[in-house]
Amino acid sequence: MMNVRRFLGPSHFIFNTNVRYSHKTCRIMGIETSCDDTGCAIVDSHRNIVSEFLHSQQETHINFGGIIPPIARNLHKEHIERVVTETLKQSHFTLQDVDAIAVTIKPGLSLSLLVGMNYAKHLCRISSKPLIPIHHMEAHALTARLTDENLQMPFLVLLISGGHCLLAVVKNVDTFLLLGQSVDDAPGEALDKAARRLQLKNFKEFRHCSGGQAIERAATKGDAKAIDLGTFMTGYKDCNFSFSGLKNTIRTQILKFEKKHDIKGDEIIPEVYDLCASIQYSITKHICTRVQRAMEFIDRTNMIPKNNRTLVISGGVASNMFIRKYLNALCDDMAYNLSVPPPALCTDNGVMIAWNGIEKFSKHLDIFSHDNLDKIDILPKAPLGKDISQEVSDMNIRCPSGFFNKLYNSNK
Numbered sequence: 001m002m003n004v005r006r007f008l009g010p011s012h013f014i015f016n017t018n019v020r021y022s023h024k025t026c027r028i029m030g031i032e033t034s035c036d037d038t039g040c041a042i043v044d045s046h047r048n049i050v051s052e053f054l055h056s057q058q059e060t061h062i063n064f065g066g067i068i069p070p071i072a073r074n075l076h077k078e079h080i081e082r083v084v085t086e087t088l089k090q091s092h093f094t095l096q097d098v099d100a101i102a103v104t105i106k107p108g109l110s111l112s113l114l115v116g117m118n119y120a121k122h123l124c125r126i127s128s129k130p131l132i133p134i135h136h137m138e139a140h141a142l143t144a145r146l147t148d149e150n151l152q153m154p155f156l157v158l159l160i161s162g163g164h165c166l167l168a169v170v171k172n173v174d175t176f177l178l179l180g181q182s183v184d185d186a187p188g189e190a191l192d193k194a195a196r197r198l199q200l201k202n203f204k205e206f207r208h209c210s211g212g213q214a215i216e217r218a219a220t221k222g223d224a225k226a227i228d229l230g231t232f233m234t235g236y237k238d239c240n241f242s243f244s245g246l247k248n249t250i251r252t253q254i255l256k257f258e259k260k261h262d263i264k265g266d267e268i269i270p271e272v273y274d275l276c277a278s279i280q281y282s283i284t285k286h287i288c289t290r291v292q293r294a295m296e297f298i299d300r301t302n303m304i305p306k307n308n309r310t311l312v313i314s315g316g317v318a319s320n321m322f323i324r325k326y327l328n329a330l331c332d333d334m335a336y337n338l339s340v341p342p343p344a345l346c347t348d349n350g351v352m353i354a355w356n357g358i359e360k361f362s363k364h365l366d367i368f369s370h371d372n373l374d375k376i377d378i379l380p381k382a383p384l385g386k387d388i389s390q391e392v393s394d395m396n397i398r399c400p401s402g403f404f405n406k407l408y409n410s411n412k
């Protein structure tokens with residue numbers, strides 16, 4: 001929460017040439033309420049985060065053991081006005097000083113999305129400013145262009161969060177090619193469930209952490225190879241992901257240890273640290289294997305020019321330093337740059353929505369006048385771009401066996 005934040009040195013980010021905004025700084029307000037964070041930010045076209053404010057509901061949902069949609073909605077309703085007012089106050093601007101209001105309308109929890117969209121529409125109507133509807137996952141994918149001035153499209157993006165697991169090529173601000181996605185759960189969901197089942201919130205040091213954070217911290221005290229949690233989807237030569245098998249294996253392992261030690265009630269299994277490290281290892285291995293295949297696919301199709309290949313990772317799970325380390329090693333192996341927004345921009349926030357608004361505004365995409373807002377509605381389920389996962393599968397790309405073990409052993 002600060003006034004003007006510039007990620008990079010002086011930027012000369014001049015947008016689209018032929019338009020009336022070409023030499024004017026544009027400034028967009030972004031509002032995010034798709035899940036459990038009420039976020040607002042003002043970002044300008046010189047990559048300045050003018051102001052931002054975030055109210056997180058994490059604490060409440062940790063106590064309930066998961067997100068309960070009506071509770072999330074009520075908390076968004078309770079906080080949205082304050083979050084927006086605070087963002088404006090910090091910016092020293094008024095609504096009249098922003099060019100448009102961008103808001104997440106898809107995908108997400110319908111009750112949560114509605115609060116943000118309705119409030120954004122209200123702001124547009126009272127200020128006569130246009131509205132820019134935003135796809136939450138597209139915004140995650142493009143955030144790296146705010147923080148990495150040199151990031152050119154097309155690039156490969158991996159979005160790993162509590163609700164999503166997607167691998168896509170970003171060709172343009174509005175053109176995404178989906179290479180693969182989770183066929184069941186997201187990695188954050190598996191981590192959150194494992195953390196709950198392991199009762200990590202009973203540890204004082206993890207009490208205020210999300211499940212993923214708690215497992216990352218606990219894993220530093222354990223051995224990643226101590227417990228073999230198996231491999232997943234090895235028979236599928238595609239870039240899809242699966243975490244439900246892992247979830248079941250974790251549950252079985254916990255039951256086995258509880259039985260072995262005659263654990264009752266709130267007691268914690270002695271193997272907790274090793275299990276956390278092994279869970280993190282298993283998730284990292286699965287992710288790296290699928291990303292490696294995507295890189296092979298890109299090589300064969302030449303979908304991204306060879307001399308300028310970047311993997312962007314974002315989403316809450318991308319703040320995990322272990323996962324980053326091995327994706328970084330993979331990138332070194334495959335001649336990719338790795339670009340990761342800072343942790344605060346990997347999780348949900350208003351900044352990414354405002355930045356996506358800037359990208360769209362500069363290209364005149366999806367701008368709706370304040371008197372034409374009835375057409376805009378929320379969409380709780382919304383795919384990311386065009387699904388080309390079958391093309392990947394049809395290529396039947398084999399990853400060299402034991403490649404992740406080698407990567408792990410040489411980068412311990």
Ligand code: KG4
Pocket residue numbers: 035160161162163164187188189191192210211212213216315316317318319320321346347348
């Ligand atoms: O992107 P995000 O804030 O919200 C959505 O799911 O859209 O991601 C939240 C998820 C949660 O599942 C949380 O446990 C996970 O990201 N997460 C992490 C870490 N920090 C947050 N997972 C692994 N390691 C972390 N350090």
Ligand code: ZN
Pocket residue numbers: 136140161315316347348
């Ligand atoms: Zn998200």
